[in-house]
Amino acid sequence: xxxxxxxxxxxxxxxxxxxxxxxxxxxxxxxxxxxxxxxxxxxxxxxxxxxxxxxxxxxxxxxxxxxxxxxxxxxxxxxxxxxxxxxxxxxxxxxxxxxxxxxxxxxxxxxxxxxxxxxxxxxxxxxxxxxxxxxxxxxxxxxxxxxxxxxxxxxxxxxxxxxxxxxxxxxxxxxxxxxxxxxxxxxxxxxxxxxxxxxxxxxxxxxxxxxxxxxxxxxxxxxxxxxxxxxxxxxxxxxxxxxxxxxxxxxxxxxxxx
Numbered sequence: 692x693x694x695x696x697x698x699x700x701x702x703x704x705x706x707x708x709x710x711x712x713x714x715x716x717x718x719x720x721x722x723x724x725x726x727x728x729x730x731x732x733x734x735x736x737x738x739x740x741x742x743x744x745x746x747x748x749x750x751x752x753x754x755x756x757x758x759x760x761x762x763x764x765x766x767x768x769x770x771x772x773x774x775x776x777x778x779x780x781x782x783x784x785x786x787x788x789x790x791x792x793x794x795x796x797x798x799x800x801x802x803x804x805x806x807x808x809x810x811x812x813x814x815x816x817x818x819x820x821x822x823x824x825x826x827x828x829x830x831x832x833x834x835x836x837x838x839x840x841x842x843x844x845x846x847x848x849x850x851x852x853x854x855x856x857x858x859x860x861x862x863x864x865x866x867x868x869x870x871x872x873x874x875x876x877x878x879x880x881x882x883x884x885x886x887x888x889x890x891x892x893x894x895x896x897x898x899x900x901x902x903x904x905x906x907x908x909x910x911x912x913x914x915x916x917x918x919x920x921x922x923x924x925x926x927x928x929x930x931x932x933x934x935x936x937x938x939x940x941x942x943x944x945x946x947x948x949x
Contacts, residue, residue, distance in 0.1 A: 714784050725738040
């Protein structure tokens with residue numbers, strides 16, 4: 692027996708929350724791949740904790756998305772029973788973990804984004820989303836500080852660590868554009884008070900990332916004419932592998948519980 696896939700409403704409020712929850716969920720899946728493999732034991736634990744924080748944020752937001760949809764979909768069904776094209780995470784979250792420098796640079800970019808996003812979502816017109824954000828923003832602040840400290844340490848470390856950090860930054864920077872590409876879903880969320888247009892966070896994100904990169908003595912990469920479309924369900928070749936691993940148990944044993 693194989694669990695059937697579910698389809699989710701195209702309601703803009705549901706889609707907006709899926710973008711938030713899916714980005715946190717898929718990034719958590721990537722970060723926890725470091726468990727047992729981090730360069731030092733303390734960092735192994737720290738990355739696992741960051742992944743668990745993101746997973747908790749995803750649970751809260753996906754649960755709320757299911758409630759607003761009103762089709763009876765809970766957090767588990769939304770995480771484990773959707774097809775790839777129905778996930779709305781930003782593409783940067785699904786990219787392979789790469790080396791440690793790659794993870795550090797991505798975590799800094801994403802934690803900075805999430806800190807700004809949760810900072811706006813605490814003012815959401817939806818009381819439950821605001822409550823989730825009130826807890827999540829404290830976690831995101833820690834994630835940003837932790838990742839930024841590592842980024843500076845690596846960039847000012849050995850020639851090898853600086854080279855790897857710069858290469859990761861050059862590879863990942865172009866994926867940041869998708870985070871701030873606003874559309875009708877964002878506009879509807881802004882109009883209803885559910886959440887901010889992601890594009891409205893761009894200037895603050897660039898300013899905070901600029902401060903971190905200056906401390907690391909790294910230049911802000913040039914803007915590239917590239918735009919990924921994970922938020923519209925158009926994913927990279929890596930997404931299918933993530934879902935195969937993440938959804939295996941629920942697909943193979945529908946409704947199974949521990």
